Amino acid sequence: xxxxxxxxxxxxxxxxSRRPKTDGNLLLVATRKGAWLYRGNAARNTWRxxxxxxxxxxxxxxxxxxxxxxxxxxxxxTGHLGPTIFRSTDLGxxxxxxxxxxxxxxxxxxxxxxxxxxxTPAHANEPGVWYAGTSPQGLFRSEDGGVTWNEFxxxxxxxxxxxxxxxxxxxxxxxxxxxxxxxxxxxPQHLYFAMSGGGVHETRDGGAHWKPLIDGMEVVGxxxxxxxxxxxxxxxxxxxxxxxxxYQQNHCGIYRxxxxxxxxxxxxxxxxxxxxxxxxxxxxxxxxxxxxxxLPMDGQTVWPRTAINGEPAIYGTSNGGKAWKRLDQxxxxxxxxxxxKRQAFAADRGSPVGLYFGTTSGELWASRSEGKSWxxxxxxxxxxxxxxxxxxx
Amino acid sequence: MSASVKVLIASPLRSYTGADxxxxxxxxxxxxxxxxxxxxxxxxxxxVDEQEEIRKHMRIFINGDPVKDLSHRIRPxxxxxxVQALSGGSARI
Numbered sequence: 267x268x269x270x271x272x273x274x275x276x277x278x279x280x281x282x283s284r285r286p287k288t289d290g291n292l293l294l295v296a297t298r299k300g301a302w303l304y305r306g307n308a309a310r311n312t313w314r315x316x317x318x319x320x321x322x323x324x325x326x327x328x329x330x331x332x333x334x335x336x337x338x339x340x341x342x343x344t345g346h347l348g349p350t351i352f353r354s355t356d357l358g359x360x361x362x363x364x365x366x367x368x369x370x371x372x373x374x375x376x377x378x379x380x381x382x383x384x385x386t387p388a389h390a391n392e393p394g395v396w397y398a399g400t401s402p403q404g405l406f407r408s409e410d411g412g413v414t415w416n417e418f419x420x421x422x423x424x425x426x427x428x429x430x431x432x433x434x435x436x437x438x439x440x441x442x443x444x445x446x447x448x449x450x451x452x453x454p455q456h457l458y459f460a461m462s463g464g465g466v467h468e469t470r471d472g473g474a475h476w477k478p479l480i481d482g483m484e485v486v487g488x489x490x491x492x493x494x495x496x497x498x499x500x501x502x503x504x505x506x507x508x509x510x511x512x513y514q515q516n517h518c519g520i521y522r523x524x525x526x527x528x529x530x531x532x533x534x535x536x537x538x539x540x541x542x543x544x545x546x547x548x549x550x551x552x553x554x555x556x557x558x559x560x561l562p563m564d565g566q567t568v569w570p571r572t573a574i575n576g577e578p579a580i581y582g583t584s585n586g587g588k589a590w591k592r593l594d595q596x597x598x599x600x601x602x603x604x605x606x607k608r609q610a611f612a613a614d615r616g617s618p619v620g621l622y623f624g625t626t627s628g629e630l631w632a633s634r635s636e637g638k639s640w641x642x643x644x645x646x647x648x649x650x651x652x653x654x655x656x657x658x659x
Numbered sequence: 660m661s662a663s664v665k666v667l668i669a670s671p672l673r674s675y676t677g678a679d680x681x682x683x684x685x686x687x688x689x690x691x692x693x694x695x696x697x698x699x700x701x702x703x704x705x706x707v708d709e710q711e712e713i714r715k716h717m718r719i720f721i722n723g724d725p726v727k728d729l730s731h732r733i734r735p736x737x738x739x740x741x742v743q744a745l746s747g748g749s750a751r752i
Contacts, residue, residue, distance in 0.1 A: 322671075346716040346743035347671055347705040363701045369709035378708035 290659020291614065293622055294338070295630060296325035299648035301340055303358055310620050310634050313643045319358060327609060329385045330357075330656040331411070333393050339412045341382035341398070349381045351398075353412045357658065366414040368398050368406040370422060377402055377422075384609070385412075386447040389454030399444030403431040403461045405473075419473030427476070430464045430494040438462055445608065446502035450509050458502060458512070465497035466514070482530035484518040501548045501608040508555035513587075515548035515560055515608070522587050533587025537562070541574055541581070541592075547611035551619060551636075556586045559593075559613075559621060559637055563605045571626075572603040580621070580637045596640035597631070604629070609652035624650025661686040662735035666695065669717075669742045672706070675699040683739075688719065689729040691739065706741065716744040 291306035293313070302317030319325075323342045331337040336357055343349040351364035370377045379400045388395035388407075398406040398415060407418035421427050434441060443462050450456035455472040458479070466479045478494050485496040498517035505511040510525040520534030520543040534543025544565030551557035559582045564570040573579075579594035604625035614620040621633040628647035633640045663682040673679060676699050683698070685691030689711075696703035706717050711729060713719060719726050720740040721733070733739070 344671055346669075346714070348708055348714050350701060350705060365700050367704065369704070372709055372711065376710045378710050378712070 290657050291616075291620075292330065292656040292658050293612075293630070294328040294330060294652075294654040294656060295624055295644075295647065295650060296328040296340070296609075296652035297624075297628070297648040297650050298324055301325040301328045302644075302647065304630070304644065310614075310616065310632070313632075315644065316358065319361070320352065324381065325651065326381055326383050327385045327652045327654075329387065329654055330658070331387050331396075332656070333387060333390060335656075335658050337411055339385050339396065341385055343381040349379050349400075351382060351412055351415070355411075364413055364415065368400050368404065368415045370404060371417065377404070379404060380441050382406075383443045384445040384447055386449065389449050390451070392454050397447045397449075397457075399447055399459060401441035401443045402434055402437065403442050403444040403464060405444055405447070405459060419469070419476070421473065421476060424476075427464075430478075431461060432463060432495050436463060436495065446499065448502065448504045448512075450504070451506065452509055458504070460499040460502045460514075462500065462517075463495055463498045465494045466499050466502055479523070479528060480530075481528050482523075482532070483514075483516060483521060484532065486518065500546045503548050503550045503558070505550050505555040507551070507553050511555045513548050513550055513558045515545050517544070517565075519543045520545075520548070520560055520587065531587075533583070534560075536588060537581060537590050538592075541579075546571075546608040547606055547623070549611050549613045549621065552613060552615045553619075554584075557582065557584050557636075558587070559583075559611070560590075561606045561611060561623065570603075571605050573605060576601050576603050578602050578604065580623075580633075580640075582637050593633075593637035594640075595638060596633075603627075607651055609654075610650050612653045612655045614655040615657060620655070622653050622655060624653045626650065661690070661733065664691070664733060664735065665738050666691070667738070667740040667742075671743060672702055672741065675702040685733055687729065687733060688721070688726060688731045688739075691733055692729070718742050718744050 293304040295302040300318035300321040304313040306313045326341045328340045338354040340352040351367045352361045354361045382398050383401050384399035386397045394411040396408045404422045405418045406415045408415045446460040448458040456470050460466045467476045468479050469476045480497050485491045489496045501515045503513050512523045514521040519532045521530040522533045523530045537543045541562050545562045549559045564572050564574050579592050581590040583590050604627040606623045611623040618636045624630050630644035632643045661684045666683050668676050683691050683694045685694050692703050
Protein backbone atom coordinates (compact mmCIF):
# COMPACT_ATOMS: atom_id res chain seq x y z
CA UNK A 267 0.00 0.00 0.00
CA UNK A 268 2.91 2.36 0.34
CA UNK A 269 2.56 5.08 -2.25
CA UNK A 270 4.97 7.61 -3.66
CA UNK A 271 7.23 8.90 -0.96
CA UNK A 272 9.18 12.01 -1.69
CA UNK A 273 11.93 13.67 0.23
CA UNK A 274 12.14 17.42 -0.06
CA UNK A 275 13.53 20.22 2.01
CA UNK A 276 10.94 21.76 4.31
CA UNK A 277 9.76 25.11 3.06
CA UNK A 278 10.70 28.07 5.19
CA UNK A 279 14.12 26.74 6.18
CA UNK A 280 17.55 28.02 5.25
CA UNK A 281 18.98 26.14 2.28
CA UNK A 282 21.75 23.86 3.52
CA SER A 283 25.03 23.57 1.66
CA ARG A 284 24.60 19.81 1.65
CA ARG A 285 22.12 17.32 2.89
CA PRO A 286 21.72 18.05 6.62
CA LYS A 287 22.75 15.45 9.12
CA THR A 288 19.74 14.11 10.96
CA ASP A 289 20.34 13.40 14.58
CA GLY A 290 17.31 11.47 15.54
CA ASN A 291 14.73 14.22 15.85
CA LEU A 292 11.54 13.18 14.12
CA LEU A 293 8.18 14.90 13.70
CA LEU A 294 5.24 12.75 12.66
CA VAL A 295 2.64 14.86 10.89
CA ALA A 296 -0.80 13.46 10.10
CA THR A 297 -3.06 15.45 7.81
CA ARG A 298 -6.40 15.34 6.07
CA LYS A 299 -4.59 14.34 2.86
CA GLY A 300 -1.72 12.14 3.94
CA ALA A 301 1.23 11.89 6.32
CA TRP A 302 4.70 13.39 6.46
CA LEU A 303 7.80 12.68 8.50
CA TYR A 304 10.12 15.60 9.22
CA ARG A 305 13.66 14.67 10.15
CA GLY A 306 15.58 17.28 12.10
CA ASN A 307 19.26 17.93 12.68
CA ALA A 308 20.76 17.99 16.16
CA ALA A 309 20.20 21.73 16.49
CA ARG A 310 16.56 21.25 15.44
CA ASN A 311 16.85 24.19 13.06
CA THR A 312 16.79 22.27 9.79
CA TRP A 313 14.07 19.82 8.89
CA ARG A 314 13.85 17.50 5.90
CA UNK A 315 10.42 16.46 4.65
CA UNK A 316 9.77 12.79 3.95
CA UNK A 317 6.40 12.40 2.26
CA UNK A 318 3.67 12.39 1.37
CA UNK A 319 2.81 8.94 2.60
CA UNK A 320 -0.73 7.81 1.73
CA UNK A 321 -1.42 10.91 -0.36
CA UNK A 322 -5.15 11.63 -0.33
CA UNK A 323 -5.95 9.45 2.65
CA UNK A 324 -7.18 10.95 5.91
CA UNK A 325 -4.55 10.22 8.54
CA UNK A 326 -5.86 10.93 12.03
CA UNK A 327 -2.80 9.85 13.95
CA UNK A 328 0.75 8.71 13.19
CA UNK A 329 2.73 7.33 16.12
CA UNK A 330 6.17 5.76 16.59
CA UNK A 331 6.58 2.93 19.09
CA UNK A 332 9.15 4.27 21.59
CA UNK A 333 9.83 0.71 22.78
CA UNK A 334 11.50 -0.37 19.54
CA UNK A 335 12.15 2.97 17.86
CA UNK A 336 11.12 1.76 14.41
CA UNK A 337 7.47 0.67 14.31
CA UNK A 338 5.06 3.28 13.01
CA UNK A 339 1.29 2.98 13.08
CA UNK A 340 -0.95 5.21 10.95
CA UNK A 341 -4.70 5.48 11.48
CA UNK A 342 -6.15 5.96 7.99
CA UNK A 343 -9.43 6.34 6.16
CA THR A 344 -10.71 8.21 3.14
CA GLY A 345 -13.89 10.09 2.40
CA HIS A 346 -15.32 6.96 0.80
CA LEU A 347 -13.44 3.93 2.09
CA GLY A 348 -13.66 2.43 5.54
CA PRO A 349 -10.97 2.87 8.17
CA THR A 350 -7.79 0.89 8.49
CA ILE A 351 -4.40 0.82 10.20
CA PHE A 352 -1.13 0.87 8.29
CA ARG A 353 2.05 -0.38 9.92
CA SER A 354 5.70 0.15 9.10
CA THR A 355 8.65 -1.52 10.81
CA ASP A 356 11.29 0.43 8.89
CA LEU A 357 10.38 4.02 9.78
CA GLY A 358 8.07 4.45 6.81
CA UNK A 359 10.16 2.95 4.01
CA UNK A 360 7.39 0.41 3.48
CA UNK A 361 3.91 -0.10 4.87
CA UNK A 362 1.68 -3.09 5.50
CA UNK A 363 -2.05 -2.92 6.16
CA UNK A 364 -3.59 -4.44 9.26
CA UNK A 365 -5.62 -7.53 8.24
CA UNK A 366 -7.95 -6.86 11.18
CA UNK A 367 -8.20 -3.16 12.07
CA UNK A 368 -10.36 -1.91 14.95
CA UNK A 369 -14.01 -2.93 14.38
CA UNK A 370 -16.99 -3.44 16.65
CA UNK A 371 -18.52 -6.90 16.89
CA UNK A 372 -21.39 -7.73 14.54
CA UNK A 373 -24.65 -7.64 16.41
CA UNK A 374 -28.21 -6.32 16.17
CA UNK A 375 -28.00 -2.54 16.32
CA UNK A 376 -24.21 -2.74 16.33
CA UNK A 377 -21.98 0.19 15.55
CA UNK A 378 -19.34 0.55 12.88
CA UNK A 379 -16.00 2.32 13.28
CA UNK A 380 -15.90 5.45 11.11
CA UNK A 381 -12.28 6.13 11.85
CA UNK A 382 -9.57 5.30 14.34
CA UNK A 383 -8.77 8.59 16.00
CA UNK A 384 -6.11 7.89 18.62
CA UNK A 385 -3.18 5.47 18.97
CA THR A 386 -1.20 4.87 22.17
CA PRO A 387 1.66 2.40 22.68
CA ALA A 388 1.09 0.50 25.91
CA HIS A 389 3.39 0.19 28.91
CA ALA A 390 7.13 -0.21 28.40
CA ASN A 391 6.87 -3.71 29.90
CA GLU A 392 4.24 -4.75 27.34
CA PRO A 393 6.13 -4.75 24.03
CA GLY A 394 3.88 -4.98 21.01
CA VAL A 395 0.76 -3.90 22.90
CA TRP A 396 -1.10 -0.84 21.61
CA TYR A 397 -4.43 0.83 22.39
CA ALA A 398 -6.69 2.62 19.92
CA GLY A 399 -9.63 4.99 20.36
CA THR A 400 -12.22 5.33 17.64
CA SER A 401 -15.12 7.37 16.35
CA PRO A 402 -17.79 6.56 17.42
CA GLN A 403 -16.30 5.95 20.84
CA GLY A 404 -14.65 2.57 21.17
CA LEU A 405 -11.56 1.23 22.92
CA PHE A 406 -9.42 -1.40 21.17
CA ARG A 407 -6.19 -3.24 21.92
CA SER A 408 -3.57 -4.95 19.81
CA GLU A 409 -1.12 -7.45 21.27
CA ASP A 410 0.89 -8.01 18.09
CA GLY A 411 2.29 -4.60 17.32
CA GLY A 412 -0.81 -3.26 15.62
CA VAL A 413 -1.30 -6.13 13.16
CA THR A 414 -4.65 -7.28 14.58
CA TRP A 415 -7.04 -5.51 16.91
CA ASN A 416 -9.76 -6.59 19.34
CA GLU A 417 -12.31 -4.74 21.42
CA PHE A 418 -10.84 -4.12 24.86
CA UNK A 419 -12.37 -4.76 28.26
CA UNK A 420 -16.09 -5.01 27.42
CA UNK A 421 -16.35 -1.24 27.63
CA UNK A 422 -17.72 -0.85 24.09
CA UNK A 423 -20.88 -2.79 24.96
CA UNK A 424 -21.27 -1.78 28.57
CA UNK A 425 -24.83 -0.37 28.83
CA UNK A 426 -23.80 2.42 31.20
CA UNK A 427 -20.87 3.45 29.01
CA UNK A 428 -22.99 3.28 25.86
CA UNK A 429 -25.42 5.67 27.53
CA UNK A 430 -22.59 8.03 28.49
CA UNK A 431 -21.18 7.88 24.95
CA UNK A 432 -24.51 9.10 23.60
CA UNK A 433 -25.39 8.94 19.94
CA UNK A 434 -23.49 10.33 17.00
CA UNK A 435 -25.77 13.37 17.23
CA UNK A 436 -24.32 14.03 20.67
CA UNK A 437 -20.78 14.18 19.34
CA UNK A 438 -18.66 16.65 17.44
CA UNK A 439 -19.47 17.36 13.76
CA UNK A 440 -16.73 14.93 12.73
CA UNK A 441 -18.08 12.26 15.05
CA UNK A 442 -17.78 11.52 18.77
CA UNK A 443 -14.32 10.33 19.75
CA UNK A 444 -12.47 8.27 22.33
CA UNK A 445 -9.06 9.83 22.85
CA UNK A 446 -6.29 10.62 25.34
CA UNK A 447 -5.56 6.98 26.17
CA UNK A 448 -2.92 7.20 28.89
CA UNK A 449 -0.92 4.46 30.58
CA UNK A 450 0.57 5.04 34.02
CA UNK A 451 4.30 4.44 33.51
CA UNK A 452 4.40 2.79 36.98
CA UNK A 453 1.56 0.34 36.36
CA PRO A 454 0.32 -1.15 33.07
CA GLN A 455 -3.03 -1.93 34.73
CA HIS A 456 -3.69 1.74 35.47
CA LEU A 457 -5.17 3.48 32.43
CA TYR A 458 -7.08 6.65 31.66
CA PHE A 459 -9.04 7.68 28.59
CA ALA A 460 -11.35 10.55 27.64
CA MET A 461 -14.38 10.86 25.40
CA SER A 462 -15.78 13.81 23.45
CA GLY A 463 -18.33 13.64 24.76
CA GLY A 464 -18.47 11.40 27.74
CA GLY A 465 -15.91 12.48 30.32
CA VAL A 466 -12.61 11.17 31.65
CA HIS A 467 -12.36 7.59 32.93
CA GLU A 468 -9.92 5.43 34.86
CA THR A 469 -9.21 1.76 35.51
CA ARG A 470 -6.76 0.35 38.03
CA ASP A 471 -7.29 -3.30 37.14
CA GLY A 472 -6.41 -3.46 33.48
CA GLY A 473 -9.89 -2.61 32.22
CA ALA A 474 -11.96 -4.98 34.37
CA HIS A 475 -13.61 -2.00 36.00
CA TRP A 476 -13.79 1.63 34.94
CA LYS A 477 -15.04 4.71 36.75
CA PRO A 478 -15.61 8.31 35.68
CA LEU A 479 -13.24 11.00 36.85
CA ILE A 480 -15.27 14.15 36.29
CA ASP A 481 -15.56 15.81 39.69
CA GLY A 482 -14.73 19.51 39.42
CA MET A 483 -15.07 19.60 35.63
CA GLU A 484 -17.61 22.10 34.34
CA VAL A 485 -20.14 21.69 31.54
CA VAL A 486 -21.99 24.08 29.25
CA GLY A 487 -24.28 26.37 31.22
CA UNK A 488 -27.69 25.00 32.07
CA UNK A 489 -26.62 21.36 32.12
CA UNK A 490 -25.91 19.17 35.13
CA UNK A 491 -22.19 18.52 35.64
CA UNK A 492 -23.06 15.29 37.44
CA UNK A 493 -24.23 13.84 34.10
CA UNK A 494 -21.20 12.15 32.56
CA UNK A 495 -22.32 12.45 28.96
CA UNK A 496 -22.30 16.27 29.09
CA UNK A 497 -18.57 16.40 29.74
CA UNK A 498 -16.27 17.20 26.83
CA UNK A 499 -12.58 16.80 27.66
CA UNK A 500 -10.60 17.82 24.58
CA UNK A 501 -7.14 16.61 25.59
CA UNK A 502 -5.73 14.99 28.74
CA UNK A 503 -1.98 14.68 29.44
CA UNK A 504 -0.08 12.91 32.20
CA UNK A 505 3.21 14.42 33.38
CA UNK A 506 6.07 12.00 32.66
CA UNK A 507 8.02 13.45 35.57
CA UNK A 508 5.10 13.03 37.98
CA UNK A 509 2.54 10.39 36.93
CA UNK A 510 0.23 11.56 39.71
CA UNK A 511 -0.34 14.86 37.91
CA UNK A 512 -2.74 15.23 34.98
CA TYR A 513 -3.52 18.32 32.94
CA GLN A 514 -6.60 18.72 30.80
CA GLN A 515 -7.85 21.11 28.12
CA ASN A 516 -11.63 20.85 28.17
CA HIS A 517 -14.47 22.39 26.18
CA CYS A 518 -15.14 24.26 29.42
CA GLY A 519 -11.73 25.26 30.69
CA ILE A 520 -8.22 24.14 31.61
CA TYR A 521 -7.81 21.78 34.56
CA ARG A 522 -5.23 20.02 36.72
CA UNK A 523 -5.65 16.91 38.84
CA UNK A 524 -3.17 15.70 41.45
CA UNK A 525 -3.79 12.09 42.40
CA UNK A 526 -4.89 10.45 44.57
CA UNK A 527 -7.38 13.33 44.68
CA UNK A 528 -10.31 12.93 42.31
CA UNK A 529 -11.38 16.55 41.92
CA UNK A 530 -10.09 18.57 38.99
CA UNK A 531 -9.08 22.19 39.67
CA UNK A 532 -9.89 24.76 36.98
CA UNK A 533 -6.49 26.37 36.53
CA UNK A 534 -7.71 28.15 33.41
CA UNK A 535 -9.36 30.76 35.59
CA UNK A 536 -5.96 32.41 35.89
CA UNK A 537 -5.79 32.94 32.11
CA UNK A 538 -6.34 36.56 30.93
CA UNK A 539 -10.07 37.25 30.84
CA UNK A 540 -9.94 38.51 27.25
CA UNK A 541 -8.37 35.20 26.16
CA UNK A 542 -10.31 32.73 28.25
CA UNK A 543 -9.45 29.05 28.61
CA UNK A 544 -11.08 27.34 25.65
CA UNK A 545 -8.93 25.30 23.29
CA UNK A 546 -8.17 21.86 21.94
CA UNK A 547 -4.58 20.80 22.68
CA UNK A 548 -2.47 20.71 25.83
CA UNK A 549 1.20 19.81 26.19
CA UNK A 550 3.25 19.05 29.31
CA UNK A 551 6.96 19.41 30.00
CA UNK A 552 8.78 16.07 29.95
CA UNK A 553 10.79 16.81 33.12
CA UNK A 554 8.92 19.52 35.03
CA UNK A 555 5.37 18.91 36.21
CA UNK A 556 4.82 22.61 36.90
CA UNK A 557 5.19 23.51 33.22
CA UNK A 558 2.52 23.09 30.55
CA UNK A 559 1.32 24.86 27.43
CA UNK A 560 -2.04 25.49 25.74
CA LEU A 561 -3.18 27.21 22.57
CA PRO A 562 -6.41 29.12 23.24
CA MET A 563 -9.07 29.47 20.57
CA ASP A 564 -12.27 31.39 20.02
CA GLY A 565 -15.13 29.51 21.66
CA GLN A 566 -17.74 32.24 21.44
CA THR A 567 -21.14 32.19 19.74
CA VAL A 568 -20.96 29.57 16.95
CA TRP A 569 -17.52 28.39 18.06
CA PRO A 570 -15.29 29.76 15.28
CA ARG A 571 -12.45 27.57 16.61
CA THR A 572 -9.91 30.09 15.32
CA ALA A 573 -7.04 31.97 16.94
CA ILE A 574 -8.56 34.65 19.14
CA ASN A 575 -8.85 37.90 17.11
CA GLY A 576 -6.73 36.26 14.42
CA GLU A 577 -3.68 36.66 16.69
CA PRO A 578 -2.44 33.17 17.58
CA ALA A 579 -0.46 32.64 20.78
CA ILE A 580 0.71 29.87 23.02
CA TYR A 581 0.15 30.34 26.73
CA GLY A 582 2.55 28.64 29.10
CA THR A 583 2.55 28.11 32.84
CA SER A 584 5.62 27.37 34.94
CA ASN A 585 3.81 27.08 38.27
CA GLY A 586 1.14 24.47 37.69
CA GLY A 587 -1.42 26.89 36.33
CA LYS A 588 -1.29 29.64 38.94
CA ALA A 589 -0.24 32.07 36.19
CA TRP A 590 0.08 31.99 32.41
CA LYS A 591 2.42 33.82 30.08
CA ARG A 592 1.68 34.74 26.46
CA LEU A 593 4.26 33.25 24.07
CA ASP A 594 3.82 34.62 20.55
CA GLN A 595 7.24 35.83 19.35
CA UNK A 596 7.55 34.86 15.70
CA UNK A 597 3.89 33.96 15.28
CA UNK A 598 1.67 36.06 12.99
CA UNK A 599 0.58 39.33 14.59
CA UNK A 600 -2.73 39.65 12.78
CA UNK A 601 -5.14 38.02 10.33
CA UNK A 602 -4.17 34.45 11.14
CA UNK A 603 -7.42 32.57 11.52
CA UNK A 604 -6.19 29.05 11.99
CA UNK A 605 -6.30 26.87 15.04
CA UNK A 606 -4.62 23.71 16.28
CA LYS A 607 -6.42 20.43 16.84
CA ARG A 608 -6.12 18.39 20.02
CA GLN A 609 -3.49 15.99 18.67
CA ALA A 610 -1.51 18.60 16.76
CA PHE A 611 0.66 20.09 19.54
CA ALA A 612 3.62 18.15 20.93
CA ALA A 613 6.86 18.48 22.89
CA ASP A 614 10.15 16.72 22.39
CA ARG A 615 12.56 15.69 25.15
CA GLY A 616 15.30 18.14 24.25
CA SER A 617 16.90 20.72 26.50
CA PRO A 618 15.47 23.26 26.20
CA VAL A 619 12.28 21.46 25.25
CA GLY A 620 11.20 21.79 21.63
CA LEU A 621 7.55 22.52 20.98
CA TYR A 622 5.79 21.84 17.69
CA PHE A 623 2.29 22.43 16.41
CA GLY A 624 0.45 22.01 13.13
CA THR A 625 -2.37 24.27 12.06
CA THR A 626 -5.68 23.76 10.35
CA SER A 627 -4.21 25.84 7.51
CA GLY A 628 -1.33 23.40 6.96
CA GLU A 629 1.54 25.21 8.66
CA LEU A 630 4.05 23.46 10.89
CA TRP A 631 5.56 25.66 13.62
CA ALA A 632 8.48 24.93 15.94
CA SER A 633 10.06 26.47 19.00
CA ARG A 634 13.50 25.47 20.29
CA SER A 635 13.08 27.68 23.35
CA GLU A 636 10.11 26.17 25.19
CA GLY A 637 7.75 28.53 23.40
CA LYS A 638 9.67 31.80 23.78
CA SER A 639 10.05 32.18 20.01
CA TRP A 640 8.58 30.39 17.04
CA UNK A 641 9.51 29.64 13.43
CA UNK A 642 7.41 28.17 10.64
CA UNK A 643 9.22 25.07 9.34
CA UNK A 644 6.66 24.00 6.71
CA UNK A 645 3.66 25.51 5.06
CA UNK A 646 1.12 24.61 2.36
CA UNK A 647 0.49 21.19 3.85
CA UNK A 648 -3.09 19.90 4.03
CA UNK A 649 -5.07 20.54 7.20
CA UNK A 650 -2.95 19.10 10.01
CA UNK A 651 -4.72 16.64 12.29
CA UNK A 652 -1.87 15.43 14.51
CA UNK A 653 1.78 16.11 15.34
CA UNK A 654 3.92 13.74 17.39
CA UNK A 655 7.62 13.83 18.22
CA UNK A 656 10.06 10.96 18.39
CA UNK A 657 13.73 10.47 19.08
CA UNK A 658 15.34 7.87 16.86
CA UNK A 659 18.91 8.86 17.60
CA MET B 660 -17.38 -24.17 -8.11
CA SER B 661 -18.82 -20.81 -9.13
CA ALA B 662 -17.68 -19.13 -12.31
CA SER B 663 -15.21 -16.31 -12.38
CA VAL B 664 -16.76 -12.95 -13.22
CA LYS B 665 -15.35 -9.60 -14.21
CA VAL B 666 -15.12 -7.00 -11.44
CA LEU B 667 -14.38 -3.36 -12.20
CA ILE B 668 -12.49 -1.69 -9.37
CA ALA B 669 -12.92 1.91 -8.18
CA SER B 670 -9.74 3.97 -8.31
CA PRO B 671 -9.31 4.27 -4.50
CA LEU B 672 -9.16 0.46 -4.30
CA ARG B 673 -6.64 -0.08 -7.07
CA SER B 674 -3.78 0.12 -4.59
CA TYR B 675 -5.03 -3.30 -3.48
CA THR B 676 -5.62 -4.89 -6.90
CA GLY B 677 -3.06 -3.07 -9.00
CA ALA B 678 -5.59 -3.13 -11.84
CA ASP B 679 -8.89 -1.52 -12.73
CA UNK B 680 -10.39 -4.86 -13.71
CA UNK B 681 -9.98 -8.22 -11.96
CA UNK B 682 -11.67 -11.62 -11.85
CA UNK B 683 -13.37 -13.03 -8.75
CA UNK B 684 -15.55 -16.03 -7.88
CA UNK B 685 -18.69 -16.40 -5.80
CA UNK B 686 -22.30 -17.41 -6.17
CA UNK B 687 -23.42 -14.41 -4.12
CA UNK B 688 -22.14 -10.86 -3.74
CA UNK B 689 -20.98 -11.74 -0.22
CA UNK B 690 -19.02 -14.73 -1.53
CA UNK B 691 -17.54 -12.68 -4.34
CA UNK B 692 -16.36 -9.99 -1.92
CA UNK B 693 -14.88 -12.67 0.33
CA UNK B 694 -13.01 -14.06 -2.64
CA UNK B 695 -11.74 -10.60 -3.52
CA UNK B 696 -10.53 -10.17 0.08
CA UNK B 697 -8.68 -13.48 -0.04
CA UNK B 698 -6.86 -12.29 -3.16
CA UNK B 699 -6.39 -8.69 -1.99
CA UNK B 700 -6.36 -8.69 1.84
CA UNK B 701 -8.06 -5.72 3.46
CA UNK B 702 -10.11 -4.63 0.45
CA UNK B 703 -13.48 -5.88 1.74
CA UNK B 704 -13.47 -3.97 5.02
CA UNK B 705 -12.93 -0.74 3.17
CA UNK B 706 -16.17 -1.40 1.22
CA VAL B 707 -18.31 -3.24 3.79
CA ASP B 708 -18.45 -2.42 7.49
CA GLU B 709 -18.46 -4.78 10.46
CA GLN B 710 -22.28 -4.82 10.51
CA GLU B 711 -22.26 -6.21 6.94
CA GLU B 712 -23.47 -2.94 5.43
CA ILE B 713 -21.99 -1.53 2.24
CA ARG B 714 -20.31 1.68 3.35
CA LYS B 715 -22.20 4.93 3.00
CA HIS B 716 -20.31 6.28 0.01
CA MET B 717 -19.56 3.04 -1.81
CA ARG B 718 -21.80 1.63 -4.52
CA ILE B 719 -21.88 -1.76 -6.21
CA PHE B 720 -23.58 -2.28 -9.57
CA ILE B 721 -24.27 -5.65 -11.18
CA ASN B 722 -24.94 -5.46 -14.91
CA GLY B 723 -25.64 -1.76 -14.41
CA ASP B 724 -28.16 -2.17 -11.59
CA PRO B 725 -27.37 -0.93 -8.06
CA VAL B 726 -27.21 -3.73 -5.49
CA LYS B 727 -27.14 -3.27 -1.71
CA ASP B 728 -28.04 -6.82 -0.64
CA LEU B 729 -24.95 -8.94 -0.04
CA SER B 730 -27.00 -12.11 -0.60
CA HIS B 731 -27.68 -11.07 -4.20
CA ARG B 732 -27.00 -14.05 -6.52
CA ILE B 733 -24.12 -13.82 -8.97
CA ARG B 734 -24.48 -15.53 -12.36
CA PRO B 735 -21.59 -16.60 -14.60
CA UNK B 736 -22.01 -13.77 -17.13
CA UNK B 737 -22.55 -10.99 -14.62
CA UNK B 738 -20.34 -7.92 -14.55
CA UNK B 739 -19.73 -6.35 -11.16
CA UNK B 740 -18.72 -2.71 -10.88
CA UNK B 741 -17.50 -1.23 -7.59
CA VAL B 742 -17.53 2.56 -7.52
CA GLN B 743 -17.38 5.36 -5.00
CA ALA B 744 -20.40 7.62 -4.89
CA LEU B 745 -20.39 10.90 -6.82
CA SER B 746 -16.70 10.91 -7.57
CA GLY B 747 -14.00 8.93 -9.31
CA GLY B 748 -13.12 9.43 -12.95
CA SER B 749 -10.05 9.00 -15.02
CA ALA B 750 -6.96 7.54 -13.43
CA ARG B 751 -5.05 10.33 -15.16
CA ILE B 752 -6.72 13.04 -13.06
